Amino acid sequence: MTSQTTTPRAPATDQRWTLGLASVGSFLVILDLLAVSTALPTLRTALNATIATLDWTINAYTITFAVLLMTAAALGDRWGRRRVYAGGLLLFTGASVACALAPNAAVLIGARAVQGVGAAVTMATALALINAAFPPERRGWAMGVFGAATGAASTLGPVLGGVLTQLLSWPAIFWINVPVGLAAAVGVLLRVRDGQDRTAAPLDLPGLLLGGAAVLALVWGVIRAATDGWADRTVIGALVLGVLLLGALLLREQRTKHPMIPLRVFTDRAFTSGVVGIFLQSASLTAIVFFTAQFLQNGQHDGPLEAGLHLLPLGLVPLLLAPRTGAHTDRVGTRPMIVIGLTLQTVGTAILAVLAGPDLPYAVLGAAVAVVATGVTFAVPALTKSVVGSVQPADIGTASGLFSTVRQVGAAFGVAASSAAFTAAGGYGNVAAGYRAAMIVAVAAVGIAVVTTPSRRSATARRSRPGR
Incomplete structure (x- = not known):
């Protein structure tokens, strides 16, 4: 049986803080997903790497981001979304420092993978914080504001990446995250409440592993398909494996008492x-x-x-x-x-x-x-x-x-x-x-x-x- 601790709906002031701080973190996450793309030629010269290698500065971020979103949401439900969100921001910020200081492409790719982990934690819990803070009749407006922030980041990412790289240097793309990320993390801890029914159900670890592996196989497959084509045997194998893992996940969730995804x-x-x-x-x-x-x-x-x-x-x-x-x-x-x-x-x-x-x-x-x-x-x-x-x-x-x-x-x-x-x-x-x-x-x-x-x-x- 699941035991829950109910937290009252956040008052209007707390709702505004929640929406603003959740939007700031998500803005950074989406911005960094795209800002690196316009800096790839400069990175190739600065780090003495090929563009094919540097493509993984985007892919590493994308894969860890997609794979760990469900895990982050599950941890937020159990440990408290406010604390998990702040932790995600701090991890994202620390990885941004590592990206800015990277001496070569391998270190940069590794730091980007860690940054993707922080991004997953930040994005999953940001959306959950907003939805828990606002009643259903106000969620559309809140999602509109949140969507404006992420939409602006989607477009400003390539522009800002080009401006910072051209006027300053490529590490500036990552340094800009540090003061904003730290300020947002502190603000969340001071001004935001969880506003949630926190579950005490045990973590569905097999479900998390199956779900993460399924997403990893599918995302890997479609990323490879973009360069190698859909008929490539590695692509087909990854996609088939992803589908099989999804089937195993569904069977697992049907039979377990505490599923990661209630069917x-x-x-x-x-x-x-x-x-x-x-x-x-x-x-x-x-x-x-x-x-x-x-x-x-x-x-x-x-x-x-x-x-x-x-x-x-x-x-x-x-x-x-x-x-x-x-x-x-x-x-x-x-x-x-x-x-x-x-x-x-x-x-x-x-x-x-x-x-x-x-x-x-x-x-x-x-x-x-x-x-x-x-x-x-x-x-x-x-x-x-x-x-x-x-x-x-x-x-x-x-x-x-x-x-x-x-x-x-x-x-x-x-x-x-x-x-x-x-x-x-x-x-x-x-x-x-x-x-x-x-x-x-x-x-x-x-x-x-x-x-x-x-x-x-x-x-x-x-x-x-x-x-x-």
């Missing part, structure tokens, strides 16, 4: 379709960001910094609109916002696919990117609320960790699938054709997501609706 959450249609929706939405968006940056640089001859600036609508639109769209989700419900958002993302991506060419005016490309960003701003807070709002309070940590894990796996899948299409259509020999093919894959992913949205609210969401 009852998948009986709610809003939860399940929300999880599928964020996987496909994330796959599409990541493909758009990755290949639009490539198209701008290799198809329209932008420099790295200019390309980053041309992608600013992806960050500015969520920053301006997300709190409003999140609050609107609280008023009208998740399904209309998800449908509108995913439809807008589909339309914007389709424009990019149809009109891609060397002479595509930036006014058109920028407008299409802004439509995509508007769609993301509508859809993501609503998808988050659809998943987390469908579960009981005791399952919020699990739902938050699963949501974040699926989102990261979807991002890796999106890059791999669109890379295959890009290469098949001409690759860097015909960038416009390759970009068009990649955007067709992105359109297909988000188009499927439109029809997987919930057709009804979950029972939990209906019970929590004001006035009911």
Whole structure:
């Protein structure tokens, strides 16, 4: 039997501190996921390494980040999310120092892997802290603010990486995390409460190991597929192993008394379709960001910094609109916002696919990117609320960790699938054709997501609706 200690809902002042500090940590996590990409040529020279080797400064971070999200959520449920979140920030900050001081590529890759561990702990518990602090009728607004912060980080990452590398040096990308991370960790310990039903159930260690191994195999497989193709035997083997491990995890969770992932959450249609929706939405968006940056640089001859600036609508639109769209989700419900958002993302991506060419005016490309960003701003807070709002309070940590894990796996899948299409259509020999093919894959992913949205609210969401 599970014993729980119930903590009262946080008052409004504590809610604001929780939202602000959780958003700061998550901003750093997403920023560092992308900022290194524009510094790779400089890193190659400074560390005397190949670009292929330095790609692992991104892959090492991505893999540990995705693999450990569920473990971090489980630990937060048992040890207290506030303390675990602060610990994740401190680990992330310490690893950032190691990255900045790295004398060679091997040390940098190792430090980035540790940084990914801190990122997983930070992101999983940040989302859980916010969801526990805010009542269901205010979660849409909170997710909108949180989404604005992470959305801005997604776009500012490549820009800031280019600026810091060009004006200062590549270690500045990591040094900037140190004062912000330390201040946020101290702030969390002083101003944030757990606001949760902490579980005393024993840790499902076999479940954690199976789940982590499954995610590792799947993420490894899709990362390899981006370079070696989907027909590569190593890729096929990794993906098959991942599926088999997922099957073993499901069998384990059905039979154990204290499962890591209570399978009852998948009986709610809003939860399940929300999880599928964020996987496909994330796959599409990541493909758009990755290949639009490539198209701008290799198809329209932008420099790295200019390309980053041309992608600013992806960050500015969520920053301006997300709190409003999140609050609107609280008023009208998740399904209309998800449908509108995913439809807008589909339309914007389709424009990019149809009109891609060397002479595509930036006014058109920028407008299409802004439509995509508007769609993301509508859809993501609503998808988050659809998943987390469908579960009981005791399952919020699990739902938050699963949501974040699926989102990261979807991002890796999106890059791999669109890379295959890009290469098949001409690759860097015909960038416009390759970009068009990649955007067709992105359109297909988000188009499927439109029809997987919930057709009804979950029972939990209906019970929590004001006035009911």
